[in-house]
Amino acid sequence: xxxxxxxxxxxxxxxxxxxxxxxxxxxxxxxxxxxxxxxxxxxxxxxxxxxxxxxxxxxxxxxxxxxxxxxxxxxxxxxxxxxxxxxxxxxxxxxxxxxxxxxxxxxxxxxxxxxxxxxxxxxxxxxxxxxxxxxxxxxxxxxxxxxxxxxxxxxxxxxxxxxxxxxxxxxxxxxxxxxxxxxxxxxxxxxxxxxxxxxxxxxxxxxxxxxxxxxxxxxxxxxxxxxxxxxxxxxxxxxxxxxxxxxxxxxxxxxxxxxxxx
Amino acid sequence: xxxxxxxxxxxxxxxxxxxxxxxxxxxxxxxxxxxxxxxxxxxxxxxxxxxxxxxxxxxxxxxxxxxxxxxxxxxxxxxxxxxxxxxxxxxxxxxxxxxxxxxxxxxxxxxxxxxxxxxxxxxxxxxxxxxxxxxxxxxxxxxxxxxxxxxxxxxxxxxxxxxxxxxxxxxxxxxxxxxxxxxxxxxxxxxxxxxxxxxxxxxxxxxxxxxxxxxxxxxxxxxxxxxxxxxxxxxxxxxxxxxxxxxxxxxxxxxxxxxxxxxxxx
Numbered sequence: 001x002x003x004x005x006x007x008x009x010x011x012x013x014x015x016x017x018x019x020x021x022x023x024x025x026x027x028x029x030x031x032x033x034x035x036x037x038x039x040x041x042x043x044x045x046x047x048x049x050x051x052x053x054x055x056x057x058x059x060x061x062x063x064x065x066x067x068x069x070x071x072x073x074x075x076x077x078x079x080x081x082x083x084x085x086x087x088x089x090x091x092x093x094x095x096x097x098x099x100x101x102x103x104x105x106x107x108x109x110x111x112x113x114x115x116x117x118x119x120x121x122x123x124x125x126x127x128x129x130x131x132x133x134x135x136x137x138x139x140x141x142x143x144x145x146x147x148x149x150x151x152x153x154x155x156x157x158x159x160x161x162x163x164x165x166x167x168x169x170x171x172x173x174x175x176x177x178x179x180x181x182x183x184x185x186x187x188x189x190x191x192x193x194x195x196x197x198x199x200x201x202x203x204x205x206x207x208x209x210x211x212x213x214x215x216x217x218x219x220x221x222x223x224x225x226x227x228x229x230x231x232x233x234x235x236x237x238x239x240x241x242x243x244x245x246x247x248x249x250x251x252x253x254x255x256x257x258x259x260x261x262x
Numbered sequence: 263x264x265x266x267x268x269x270x271x272x273x274x275x276x277x278x279x280x281x282x283x284x285x286x287x288x289x290x291x292x293x294x295x296x297x298x299x300x301x302x303x304x305x306x307x308x309x310x311x312x313x314x315x316x317x318x319x320x321x322x323x324x325x326x327x328x329x330x331x332x333x334x335x336x337x338x339x340x341x342x343x344x345x346x347x348x349x350x351x352x353x354x355x356x357x358x359x360x361x362x363x364x365x366x367x368x369x370x371x372x373x374x375x376x377x378x379x380x381x382x383x384x385x386x387x388x389x390x391x392x393x394x395x396x397x398x399x400x401x402x403x404x405x406x407x408x409x410x411x412x413x414x415x416x417x418x419x420x421x422x423x424x425x426x427x428x429x430x431x432x433x434x435x436x437x438x439x440x441x442x443x444x445x446x447x448x449x450x451x452x453x454x455x456x457x458x459x460x461x462x463x464x465x466x467x468x469x470x471x472x473x474x475x476x477x478x479x480x481x482x483x484x485x486x487x488x489x490x491x492x493x494x495x496x497x498x499x500x501x502x503x504x505x506x507x508x509x510x511x512x513x514x515x516x517x518x519x520x521x522x523x524x525x526x527x528x
Contacts, residue, residue, distance in 0.1 A: 025445040031476065034468070035456040039320065042463035048317040065336065079360045175298045182305065191309050196316055 080164030189215030299388025299527025321462030336393025346377030428508025
């Protein structure tokens, strides 16, 4: 446990050092979200409506999406894949560290740091939009929301780790990994709420676990989710199943590992 | 003057042919890149398909007109890869490792050397072709297509490319302070990604912001408006003015920022 705590601290220092780039990346996301807010506003002021979303629901959806992007979604696959491709992954073979736990801690410290920064940005944004956002009616919703964020964060890490260890078998295809990630985020409801999708698509997205990353937490916050408890249970089952698959995949991958450059 | 232009053009061609030869070694990569481009363009189209499944128009643009916007962004992106984009994506690496030294000492403007370094035909080829197809498809479904608009459309696409280059220069100049450019390019990525929404969605403060500070609202809307037949002379002159200003300010800021480059190792 002690060693992972050290990893956490080292990476926290590292994140502090690169606070400038982190801030710039948040600005990039903010740019994206503000354009979408203008888009929804233009659509609604023309008297049109999307599904059963009020304008304030939609605005809340995208402000939360911005925050979830920083707090929940994991982006470690890039570095993990590079480690495998350039051979530095060999370090794990001689150190008493499990790569899965190591990267979990790295991701956790990064997300906590980015989360603190986005809370400030999101706070400012929400106070500017205070009359245009939907706020939960009771404390239970907030509690459920926090829980769904935690579950979403763990799942997001697991998927990202899975994408990262693909590098054991596939060399040098960054863009393919990027495509996988983008596909997952799309099915998670990053671009549009899933209940605006055509029916067949909705069924598919509901069966897949990706909705727990973005769509599900936001639905909980907006109090549109009919069965939050059932959702928590399903998400937990997915977490366990994917954890087992990851351990298995990791073992197979290491056997396949070529340790280039060492 | 004429000689300089000629020299830069010759330089560009030799970089292009060199990189093409390089890319041809990895034919499988080329195919993968095309598939990925088709995927991303596909997701964009699906986004609007779902959106227009719920509503009629966005800022006065219907579905087929919006496809022209989406396609135009794709075409500008491919033109950017053919002229400058990839060098900027690698800039952070050059600055961090100190390889940027080479560009400072070469007898060409650094902004040009960096741009031409990795001009790529194939990187975004799929996006360019998909873009042309989408524009063509949207154009074929217009009620009143204006054929005489096509040459002006192409001219304004080039104008958008200049805006894109100016913005890219401005944002990437910050690399000399941040020493990491991945995040800067996220901003540039979103800049182009949000360009596919019509300019009409902005009002008030946002309109100014997305015209003069982050000029994404002009990139696709100006050329597309010409094809759709709803362009007014104001917006054309505005776009040209913004292009000239961004190019000038971008180059000035870039040349000033270079002084803060601190090299590394060696």
